[in-house]
Amino acid sequence: xxxxxxxxxxxxxxxxxxxxxxxxxxxxxxxxxxxxxxxxxxxxxxxxxxxxxxxxxxxxxxxxxxxxxxxxxxxxxxxxxxxxxxxxxxxxxxxxxxxxxxxxxxxxxxxxxxxxxxxxxxxxxxxxxxxxxxxxxxxxxxxxxxxxxxxxxxx
Amino acid sequence: xxxxxxxxxxxxxxxxxxxxxxxxxxxxxxxxxxxxxxxxxxxxxxxxxxxxxxxxxxxxxxxxxxxxxxxxxxxxxxxxxxxxxxxxxxxxxxxxxxxxxxxxxxxxxxxxxxxxxxxxxxxxxxxxxxxxxxxxxxxxxxxxxxxxxxxxxxx
DNA sequence: TTATCTGCAAAATATTTGCAAAGCA
DNA sequence: TGCTTTGCAAATATTTTGCAGATAA
Numbered sequence: 001x002x003x004x005x006x007x008x009x010x011x012x013x014x015x016x017x018x019x020x021x022x023x024x025x026x027x028x029x030x031x032x033x034x035x036x037x038x039x040x041x042x043x044x045x046x047x048x049x050x051x052x053x054x055x056x057x058x059x060x061x062x063x064x065x066x067x068x069x070x071x072x073x074x075x076x077x078x079x080x081x082x083x084x085x086x087x088x089x090x091x092x093x094x095x096x097x098x099x100x101x102x103x104x105x106x107x108x109x110x111x112x113x114x115x116x117x118x119x120x121x122x123x124x125x126x127x128x129x130x131x132x133x134x135x136x137x138x139x140x141x142x143x144x145x146x147x148x149x150x151x152x153x154x155x
Numbered sequence: 156x157x158x159x160x161x162x163x164x165x166x167x168x169x170x171x172x173x174x175x176x177x178x179x180x181x182x183x184x185x186x187x188x189x190x191x192x193x194x195x196x197x198x199x200x201x202x203x204x205x206x207x208x209x210x211x212x213x214x215x216x217x218x219x220x221x222x223x224x225x226x227x228x229x230x231x232x233x234x235x236x237x238x239x240x241x242x243x244x245x246x247x248x249x250x251x252x253x254x255x256x257x258x259x260x261x262x263x264x265x266x267x268x269x270x271x272x273x274x275x276x277x278x279x280x281x282x283x284x285x286x287x288x289x290x291x292x293x294x295x296x297x298x299x300x301x302x303x304x305x306x307x308x309x310x
Numbered sequence: 311t312t313a314t315c316t317g318c319a320a321a322a323t324a325t326t327t328g329c330a331a332a333g334c335a
Numbered sequence: 336t337g338c339t340t341t342g343c344a345a346a347t348a349t350t351t352t353g354c355a356g357a358t359a360a
Contacts, residue, residue, distance in 0.1 A: 005278065005279055005282060007279075007282060007283060007286055007287065009287065028339090029333090029334055029335075029338095029339060029340075030334080030335095031333080031334075031339090031340065031341090033340080033341080034340090048324085049324080049325080050323090050324075063341085063342090064341070064342050064343075065324095065325085066325090066326080066327090066341080066342070066343080067340080067341055067342070069324090069325065069326070070326090070340080070341085071340090071341095073326095074340095083242070085240055085241070085242055085243075085244050086240070087238070087240055087295070088240075089240050089244040089245065089246055089324090089349085089350095090244065090323095090324075091244055091324085091325090104283065104287070104289045104291075106289075107292065113287075113289070115283075115287075117279055120276075120279055121275075121276075121296075123160065124160050124162075124272055124275055125298070127160060127162060128162060128259065128270075128298065131162055132162065132164065132259070132268075132270075132303070133302075133303035133306070134259045134261075134268070134298070134300055134301070134302055134303065134306075135300045135301040135306045136259075136298050136299070136300040137262065137299055137300040137301065138298075138299045138300070139296065139297065139298045139299065140242070140295070140296070140297050140299070141276075141294065141295070141296045142294065142295050143280070143283065143289070143291050143293075143294045144291070144292055144293045144294065144295070145289055145290045145291040145292040145293070146289070146290040146292070147288075147289055148287070148288035148289065151288070151289075151290045183314090184313090184314060184315070184358085184359055184360070185359080185360095186314090186315065186316090186358080186359070188315080188316080189315090203349090204349080204350080205348090205349075218316085218317090219316070219317050219318070220349095220350085221316080221317070221318080221350090221351080221352090222315080222316055222317070224349090224350060224351070225315080225316085225351090226315090226316095228351095229315095244324085244325095244349090245348095245349075246349085246350085
């Protein structure tokens with residue numbers, strides 16, 4: 001019999017010092033932009049490049065969009081962040097965790113909640129690889145609906 | 156005990172006459188562009204607006220890109236097609252089926268195989284709605300990896 | 311005949327590239 | 336000092352909008 005799955009809501013992500021240590025280990029420089037972008041991404045919700053730019057400007061930090069796109073490409077390549085795409089087709093970024101995560105996207109307020117579902121799709125992935133000879137490397141699973149707050153508002 | 160899941164590979168989609176009847180029922184006109192776009196979408200693989208434009212031009216049919224985008228928005232609104240987004244952030248379109256479908260995206264040859272997985276995520280969706288008060292309306296589940304052909308090439 | 315559909319030009323939005331200047335170690 | 340990072344301008348890609356003219360029923 002299958003165990004019921006475990007849902008973990010991702011709340012706070014990571015100790016900033018841990019990321020800094022990892023960057024130093026990889027021989028990367030520690031710049032203001034890099035530190036500030038990582039601070040913003042240390043959050044349970046993924047952000048797009050332009051959302052990051054906007055959030056930086058809230059803190060009086062003006063960074064060119066090109067720099068942000070390049071910094072995100074850099075962090076992606078260093079395996080420090082993930083890229084996720086939802087139905088709107090915009091690329092969003094979040095800190096990489098040990099466990100693969102999924103998302104609950106509210107169709108009303110557009111808030112995104114990051115969750116970890118344990119023991120999910122294991123059987124299906126095995127079946128797909130066995131029956132269709134498709135070697136699965138990764139998957140994306142996102143749920144769309146109404147968050148607690150919005151579903152109460154709608155009725 | 157949970158039954159093993161059933162995988163259905165979507166091969167041919169639908170009788171074109173069925174779509175035409177549905178369009179007539181909805182009071183829509185039958186135009187050359189509409190017919191041709193639906194012919195292209197009658198395929199196990201979703202296509203982007205510009206891929207459709209390209210495929211039309213292969214058949215000597217020249218249609219403005221604006222028309223294609225508008226036609227897709229029209230068919231979407233009439234519930235005849237689905238919009239799907241993969242990791243590249245490009246919107247792709249496919250004929251709507253009774254059953255929700257998922258996709259196997261080959262990271263090497265970029266072929267997309269449409270599949271129907273029965274009895275998948277039912278338990279997880281129930282748990283998410285009960286434990287997190289998130290009312291799920293829809294989900295997207297896509298697998299990325301190597302198709303049979305490409306995984307053989309890689310070794 | 312008339313509501314629907316289409317093409318063209320231009321705009322909006324997200325992302326990328328080249329090059330020269332600035333800055334961290 | 337030298338390599339990495341940054342800003343600016345311009346290019347590219349996808350998608351959207353306004354308007355005038357064409358077309359299916």
